[in-house]
Amino acid sequence: MMFKDIHIGKLIVRKVRESGIEMPRIMNFLKKTEAEILAMYDSPDLETGILLRWSKLLEYDFFRLYSQHLILYAPPSGADKKKNASRNTEESGLPVFRKNIYTQQIISFILEQIQTGKKTPNQVIQEYKIPKTTLYKWISKNK
Template sequence: MDYLKNIHIGELIEIKWKSTGISIERTCNFFKATESEIQKVFKQNTMNSECLLKWSKLLEYDFFRLYSQHLVLYSPPTYSGRDIGETKKENSSDLPVFRKNLYTQEIILFILDQVRTGEKTKKQIMDEYRVPKTTLYKWLEKYKEKV
């Protein structure tokens, strides 16, 4: 899960690309690029969202989810104390308001492993990742055989 802390998107794309078996010729045609330009992508630590979207489509993998999971783990949302059901007029932005965090099973198992190995206490998990107490205890019960 260290790849979620320090995301090197080029390396992760290369890993996925190699695992799919898509030829370099098909990849070059898809991007209208040369082989050396494709190889340069694999060395990029960051890239623009349009390019990342194209890679996501080609490789049929949501690379944006890596960043979402990073946010869940390392920059959880703050709560303003407002009701979840606030109307759009009361909201300070026209962007959608998300009600729940996106905890994938991989993230849940990572968090639970930290508790079970003693790397973090339950209190640290609740404070650092802003996982509600009831949610953490439900996970511990539900996934007790998996970790």
């Protein structure tokens, strides 16, 4: 699965088909008409409240797709981490996340990129901002 371009409607349709949930149940749970639900299937993005309800109905964390996108395509730079960590704790009531969490799916995706020759380890390090030691640990564990 590529995390770069997320079309959430298409992913929801796939999960609905896999789960076998019927349209009347979906309409009742989301309190939407069939036309509104079909429009969601065509939508590349949805409001967070609706996405949360889909996640509950289908028992799948659709938000994780966006988290993985952020880990791969928008990691904070080293200077930004230090600057924002001190500022965020003083100015914001929001939690500050100290580490990126790489799921097994992300690790598999990155290792597949290297194994198939699509990317070199150096390209992965530069593009995704994954620490060199972390990447080489993944490679040695998955040989």
